Amino acid sequence: MTGIITDKKNAFTKYLSKSLRLSALTIATSLTVGQISCAPIVSNVGYVFDEETLNQVTVGSSSKEMVRSIMGSPSTIASVDGASYYYISSRIETNSYKKPEVTDRKIVAIYFDDNDIVSDIGGYGLEDGNIVAFVERVTTTRGKELSLLAQLFGNLGRFNSDNPNALPSN
Template sequence: MAPNALQQVPVGSSQEQVLVVLGTPSTTATLKGEVYYYITQRSKRAVAFLNPTITDQTVVAVYFNKDRRVEKVAHFGVQDGRIIDFVGETTPTAGQERNFLEHVFKGLLSNED
Protein backbone atom coordinates (compact mmCIF):
# COMPACT_ATOMS: atom_id res chain seq x y z
CA MET A 1 0.00 0.00 0.00
CA ALA A 2 1.38 3.39 -0.97
CA PRO A 3 2.33 5.61 1.99
CA ASN A 4 -0.19 8.33 1.13
CA ALA A 5 -3.00 5.98 0.04
CA LEU A 6 -4.96 6.31 3.29
CA GLN A 7 -5.06 10.09 2.85
CA GLN A 8 -6.96 9.49 -0.39
CA VAL A 9 -9.82 7.69 1.40
CA PRO A 10 -10.94 10.06 4.18
CA VAL A 11 -14.12 9.57 6.20
CA GLY A 12 -17.08 9.93 3.85
CA SER A 13 -15.36 8.33 0.84
CA SER A 14 -17.39 5.81 -1.13
CA GLN A 15 -16.70 2.08 -1.03
CA GLU A 16 -15.89 2.26 -4.74
CA GLN A 17 -13.25 4.96 -4.11
CA VAL A 18 -11.63 2.74 -1.48
CA LEU A 19 -11.43 -0.13 -3.97
CA VAL A 20 -9.90 2.13 -6.63
CA VAL A 21 -7.28 3.60 -4.27
CA LEU A 22 -6.44 0.62 -2.03
CA GLY A 23 -7.40 -2.26 -4.29
CA THR A 24 -9.12 -5.48 -3.33
CA PRO A 25 -8.97 -6.13 0.43
CA SER A 26 -7.16 -9.14 1.87
CA THR A 27 -10.41 -10.09 3.60
CA THR A 28 -13.73 -8.57 4.61
CA ALA A 29 -16.06 -8.89 7.57
CA THR A 30 -19.46 -7.75 8.69
CA LEU A 31 -19.45 -6.37 12.23
CA LYS A 32 -21.71 -3.35 12.76
CA GLY A 33 -21.30 -2.70 9.04
CA GLU A 34 -18.90 -3.90 6.41
CA VAL A 35 -15.14 -3.79 7.07
CA TYR A 36 -12.32 -4.15 4.56
CA TYR A 37 -9.02 -5.47 5.96
CA TYR A 38 -5.73 -4.90 4.13
CA ILE A 39 -2.96 -7.10 5.58
CA THR A 40 0.71 -6.36 4.93
CA GLN A 41 3.57 -8.59 6.08
CA ARG A 42 7.35 -8.41 6.08
CA SER A 43 9.35 -11.57 6.46
CA LYS A 44 12.88 -12.88 6.35
CA ARG A 45 14.32 -16.24 5.46
CA ALA A 46 17.24 -17.34 7.65
CA VAL A 47 18.27 -20.14 5.28
CA ALA A 48 17.28 -20.51 1.64
CA PHE A 49 15.38 -23.79 2.06
CA LEU A 50 13.48 -22.85 5.26
CA ASN A 51 10.11 -21.13 5.33
CA PRO A 52 10.29 -17.37 5.91
CA THR A 53 9.54 -15.93 9.36
CA ILE A 54 7.15 -12.98 9.64
CA THR A 55 9.03 -10.07 11.23
CA ASP A 56 6.42 -7.32 10.93
CA GLN A 57 2.77 -7.12 10.04
CA THR A 58 0.14 -4.41 9.82
CA VAL A 59 -3.59 -4.43 9.21
CA VAL A 60 -5.49 -1.45 7.84
CA ALA A 61 -9.21 -1.70 8.57
CA VAL A 62 -11.67 0.48 6.65
CA TYR A 63 -15.12 0.59 8.28
CA PHE A 64 -18.22 1.46 6.24
CA ASN A 65 -21.60 2.72 7.40
CA LYS A 66 -24.93 1.49 6.04
CA ASP A 67 -24.62 3.95 3.12
CA ARG A 68 -21.33 2.29 2.07
CA ARG A 69 -19.31 5.35 3.03
CA VAL A 70 -16.08 5.27 5.07
CA GLU A 71 -16.96 5.74 8.72
CA LYS A 72 -13.54 5.12 10.25
CA VAL A 73 -10.04 3.91 9.35
CA ALA A 74 -7.77 2.02 11.76
CA HIS A 75 -4.14 0.98 11.28
CA PHE A 76 -3.34 -1.98 13.53
CA GLY A 77 0.09 -3.29 14.38
CA VAL A 78 1.95 -4.87 17.27
CA GLN A 79 3.72 -2.66 19.78
CA ASP A 80 5.21 -3.95 23.03
CA GLY A 81 3.63 -7.34 22.37
CA ARG A 82 0.09 -5.96 22.08
CA ILE A 83 -2.20 -5.05 19.19
CA ILE A 84 -2.63 -1.29 18.90
CA ASP A 85 -4.43 1.05 16.51
CA PHE A 86 -1.72 3.52 15.46
CA VAL A 87 -4.37 6.03 14.32
CA GLY A 88 -6.43 6.11 17.52
CA GLU A 89 -3.59 4.85 19.75
CA THR A 90 -5.96 2.35 21.37
CA THR A 91 -6.12 -1.41 21.70
CA PRO A 92 -9.15 -3.22 20.23
CA THR A 93 -11.82 -4.20 22.72
CA ALA A 94 -13.06 -7.75 23.25
CA GLY A 95 -15.25 -9.20 20.55
CA GLN A 96 -15.17 -10.54 17.02
CA GLU A 97 -12.66 -8.00 15.73
CA ARG A 98 -10.18 -8.54 18.55
CA ASN A 99 -10.38 -12.32 18.00
CA PHE A 100 -9.77 -11.81 14.28
CA LEU A 101 -6.80 -9.49 14.90
CA GLU A 102 -5.27 -11.86 17.47
CA HIS A 103 -5.46 -14.63 14.87
CA VAL A 104 -3.84 -12.43 12.20
CA PHE A 105 -1.03 -11.31 14.52
CA LYS A 106 -0.46 -14.77 16.04
CA GLY A 107 3.26 -15.25 16.53
CA LEU A 108 3.99 -11.54 16.89
CA LEU A 109 2.08 -11.12 20.17
CA SER A 110 3.58 -11.70 23.60
CA ASN A 111 2.27 -14.65 25.59
CA GLU A 112 1.58 -12.48 28.63
CA ASP A 113 -2.16 -11.93 27.94
Protein backbone atom coordinates in the same frame (compact mmCIF):
# COMPACT_ATOMS: atom_id res chain seq x y z
CA MET B 1 76.55 -24.50 -8.82
CA THR B 2 75.13 -21.37 -7.26
CA GLY B 3 73.01 -20.82 -10.37
CA ILE B 4 71.24 -24.15 -9.83
CA ILE B 5 70.50 -23.35 -6.17
CA THR B 6 69.19 -19.91 -7.12
CA ASP B 7 66.92 -21.44 -9.76
CA LYS B 8 65.58 -23.96 -7.22
CA LYS B 9 64.94 -21.14 -4.71
CA ASN B 10 63.10 -19.10 -7.35
CA ALA B 11 61.00 -22.11 -8.38
CA PHE B 12 60.18 -22.87 -4.74
CA THR B 13 59.30 -19.19 -4.09
CA LYS B 14 57.01 -19.15 -7.15
CA TYR B 15 55.36 -22.39 -6.04
CA LEU B 16 54.90 -21.09 -2.49
CA SER B 17 53.55 -17.79 -3.76
CA LYS B 18 51.08 -19.58 -6.07
CA SER B 19 49.86 -21.91 -3.32
CA LEU B 20 49.45 -19.02 -0.86
CA ARG B 21 47.40 -17.08 -3.41
CA LEU B 22 45.26 -20.15 -4.11
CA SER B 23 44.74 -20.73 -0.38
CA ALA B 24 43.82 -17.08 0.18
CA LEU B 25 41.37 -17.20 -2.74
CA THR B 26 39.80 -20.40 -1.38
CA ILE B 27 39.41 -18.90 2.10
CA ALA B 28 37.94 -15.65 0.73
CA THR B 29 35.47 -17.57 -1.44
CA SER B 30 34.43 -19.77 1.49
CA LEU B 31 33.87 -16.76 3.74
CA THR B 32 31.85 -14.97 1.05
CA VAL B 33 29.64 -18.00 0.42
CA GLY B 34 29.22 -18.42 4.18
CA GLN B 35 28.12 -14.80 4.57
CA ILE B 36 25.67 -15.04 1.68
CA SER B 37 24.09 -18.23 3.01
CA CYS B 38 23.54 -16.62 6.43
CA ALA B 39 21.82 -13.55 5.02
CA PRO B 40 18.04 -13.67 5.48
CA ILE B 41 15.68 -13.90 2.53
CA VAL B 42 13.10 -11.12 2.91
CA SER B 43 9.64 -11.48 1.37
CA ASN B 44 7.03 -8.74 1.33
CA VAL B 45 3.61 -10.32 1.05
CA GLY B 46 0.19 -8.73 0.60
CA TYR B 47 -0.92 -5.20 -0.09
CA VAL B 48 1.77 -2.63 -0.93
CA PHE B 49 1.01 0.45 1.18
CA ASP B 50 1.32 3.97 -0.12
CA GLU B 51 0.60 6.74 2.42
CA GLU B 52 -0.40 9.15 -0.35
CA THR B 53 -3.05 6.72 -1.60
CA LEU B 54 -4.33 6.09 1.93
CA ASN B 55 -4.62 9.84 2.55
CA GLN B 56 -7.07 10.09 -0.38
CA VAL B 57 -9.61 8.06 1.60
CA THR B 58 -11.52 10.44 3.88
CA VAL B 59 -13.79 9.59 6.79
CA GLY B 60 -17.36 10.72 6.22
CA SER B 61 -17.18 11.22 2.45
CA SER B 62 -15.52 8.25 0.70
CA SER B 63 -17.80 5.44 -0.46
CA LYS B 64 -17.00 1.73 -0.82
CA GLU B 65 -16.68 2.11 -4.58
CA MET B 66 -14.34 5.07 -4.16
CA VAL B 67 -12.19 3.14 -1.68
CA ARG B 68 -11.94 0.22 -4.12
CA SER B 69 -10.97 2.53 -6.98
CA ILE B 70 -8.35 4.35 -4.87
CA MET B 71 -6.89 1.45 -2.86
CA GLY B 72 -7.74 -1.54 -5.05
CA SER B 73 -9.31 -4.78 -3.90
CA PRO B 74 -8.96 -5.41 -0.16
CA SER B 75 -6.99 -8.37 1.17
CA THR B 76 -10.13 -9.51 2.97
CA ILE B 77 -13.65 -8.27 3.69
CA ALA B 78 -15.52 -8.68 6.98
CA SER B 79 -17.43 -11.94 6.68
CA VAL B 80 -20.47 -10.94 8.74
CA ASP B 81 -21.87 -7.92 6.94
CA GLY B 82 -19.11 -6.79 4.58
CA ALA B 83 -18.92 -3.46 6.41
CA SER B 84 -15.12 -3.53 6.75
CA TYR B 85 -12.25 -3.74 4.29
CA TYR B 86 -8.87 -4.98 5.48
CA TYR B 87 -5.63 -4.28 3.63
CA ILE B 88 -2.88 -6.53 5.00
CA SER B 89 0.87 -6.46 4.39
CA SER B 90 3.47 -8.75 5.99
CA ARG B 91 7.26 -8.88 5.94
CA ILE B 92 8.65 -12.40 6.32
CA GLU B 93 12.33 -13.21 6.88
CA THR B 94 13.72 -16.68 6.29
CA ASN B 95 17.19 -17.69 7.43
CA SER B 96 18.85 -20.70 5.82
CA TYR B 97 17.76 -23.42 8.23
CA LYS B 98 15.21 -21.69 10.45
CA LYS B 99 11.48 -21.56 9.87
CA PRO B 100 10.13 -18.34 8.31
CA GLU B 101 9.40 -15.54 10.80
CA VAL B 102 6.96 -12.67 10.36
CA THR B 103 8.97 -9.59 11.36
CA ASP B 104 6.45 -6.89 10.47
CA ARG B 105 2.74 -6.72 9.74
CA LYS B 106 0.63 -3.72 8.87
CA ILE B 107 -3.15 -3.85 8.66
CA VAL B 108 -5.35 -0.96 7.61
CA ALA B 109 -9.02 -1.51 8.46
CA ILE B 110 -11.56 0.71 6.73
CA TYR B 111 -14.99 0.62 8.38
CA PHE B 112 -18.21 1.62 6.63
CA ASP B 113 -21.55 2.79 8.00
CA ASP B 114 -25.02 1.63 6.87
CA ASN B 115 -24.83 3.95 3.82
CA ASP B 116 -21.49 2.45 2.69
CA ILE B 117 -19.57 5.63 3.59
CA VAL B 118 -16.24 5.40 5.45
CA SER B 119 -16.94 5.80 9.17
CA ASP B 120 -13.46 5.04 10.56
CA ILE B 121 -9.97 4.01 9.52
CA GLY B 122 -7.92 1.86 11.88
CA GLY B 123 -4.30 0.82 11.76
CA TYR B 124 -2.93 -2.32 13.38
CA GLY B 125 0.49 -3.90 13.60
CA LEU B 126 2.13 -7.15 14.55
CA GLU B 127 2.00 -6.19 18.22
CA ASP B 128 -1.82 -5.98 18.05
CA GLY B 129 -2.21 -9.58 16.88
CA ASN B 130 -3.17 -12.52 19.04
CA ILE B 131 -1.78 -16.01 18.78
CA VAL B 132 -4.69 -18.40 18.31
CA ALA B 133 -4.25 -21.86 19.78
CA PHE B 134 -6.05 -24.44 17.70
CA VAL B 135 -7.93 -27.20 19.50
CA GLU B 136 -7.06 -30.61 18.15
CA ARG B 137 -10.06 -32.50 19.47
CA VAL B 138 -11.77 -34.97 17.19
CA THR B 139 -15.53 -35.32 17.10
CA THR B 140 -16.51 -38.96 16.77
CA THR B 141 -19.31 -39.88 14.43
CA ARG B 142 -22.13 -42.20 15.31
CA GLY B 143 -22.24 -45.62 13.82
CA LYS B 144 -20.17 -48.75 13.84
CA GLU B 145 -16.50 -48.48 14.57
CA LEU B 146 -14.78 -50.97 12.33
CA SER B 147 -11.58 -52.68 13.26
CA LEU B 148 -8.64 -52.65 10.89
CA LEU B 149 -9.41 -56.16 9.66
CA ALA B 150 -13.09 -55.32 9.17
CA GLN B 151 -12.10 -52.31 7.07
CA LEU B 152 -9.66 -54.34 4.97
CA PHE B 153 -11.90 -57.35 4.35
CA GLY B 154 -15.30 -55.65 4.57
CA ASN B 155 -15.77 -55.41 0.81
CA LEU B 156 -15.14 -59.08 0.08
CA GLY B 157 -18.13 -60.52 -1.71
CA ARG B 158 -19.55 -57.15 -2.79
CA PHE B 159 -17.83 -57.00 -6.14
CA ASN B 160 -20.53 -58.54 -8.37
CA SER B 161 -23.56 -56.97 -6.75
CA ASP B 162 -25.64 -54.36 -8.59
CA ASN B 163 -26.48 -52.77 -5.25
CA PRO B 164 -23.40 -51.04 -3.76
CA ASN B 165 -24.96 -51.17 -0.28
CA ALA B 166 -25.65 -54.90 -0.38
CA LEU B 167 -24.31 -57.07 2.41
CA PRO B 168 -22.11 -60.05 1.55
CA SER B 169 -24.08 -63.23 1.05
CA ASN B 170 -23.35 -66.24 3.27
